[in-house]
Amino acid sequence: METSMTTQYHRRDLVRAFAAMAGTGLFPQLSRAADYPDRPIKFVVPFNAGGNVDGVGRLLAAAMGPLLGQPVVVDNKAGAGGSLGAAAVAQGPADGYTLLVGSNGPLTVNPFVQAKQNYDPLKDFVPIVLACVVPHVLLANKDLPAKTLKDLIALSKREAVSCASSGIGSSTHLTLERVNASTGGRLMHVPYRGGNSLVPDLLGGTIQTACMEFSTALQLHKSGKARILAVASPQRSPLAPDAPTFIESGVRDFTAYSFVGLLAPARTPEAAARKLIAAAQAALAAPGMEERLQALGVEPASAAMRAPAAFGAYLHDEYERSRETVRAAGIRAE
Incomplete structure (x- = not known):
């Protein structure tokens, strides 16, 4: 399913984002690539069970496990608006066995509304896949x-x-x-x-x-x-065709989304990251996955937006949008 956001990220943007990501040294080589994974993988959902982030995380875990040849278990680690679980992943071992099911709160909002942050969402994670938006x-x-x-x-x-x-x-x-x-x-x-x-x-x-x-x-x-x-989407949803958009209601270019994606700690070995990316892409492209995501009320990300570089560029844009909104609204970090 192609989302309208795809057009916001042209090919040159993806190339730049990928080049920037590669230049950070986030992907040192894995010496025993053929062995990964050789034990279960954990997806940390930084919220309680239920809700979009948990639901999408469980769909991804169930679909990616067979592709990786190891069980993928979901660990709900709620607290501090998602920051507790995000920090645990960021500060944990970068070995490809613990990943974050991330969303707006811990990745693009909390850095500006929480006074104490134990991680940098743009530096401490590497994007694996954008699963969906809502x-x-x-x-x-x-x-x-x-x-x-x-x-x-x-x-x-x-x-x-x-x-x-x-x-x-x-x-x-x-x-x-x-x-x-x-x-x-x-x-x-x-x-x-x-x-x-x-x-x-x-x-x-x-x-x-x-x-x-x-x-x-x-x-x-x-x-x-x-x-x-x-x-707050460019077009009306086919699930509620009678509900107008902000744009057609006179608010120019107004869009706003929540998102759910999968991220690994920075410095995750390149070979492990590539296997995770391949499994995530295959899982989201598998027959029936689009329908299962839509049943949760979310919009599956397009193939172009699922790419790690596109996801990284999207995260950066949302991060800066939140920074400006918080500044303009006079919201104080607490």
């Missing part, structure tokens, strides 16, 4: 008078309108800040602990709107319990 949406209580994004922004300028996110400094919080900055809106941020925890309050009318991942909002929208006012 756009963010603005979801409204079904009884809210505003039926469109334009109506919502106008309403927020006249009276207080609450908008929940999955937490202070979360990727959906940063998207909300970008919405306000791009539209002149005055949606008032209400942080929750995770995207699912805010749903009862949204349905009950305690909060009026929420910025969340499309996968969380989809069933609420389809059931009529809430309404998606705008999707």
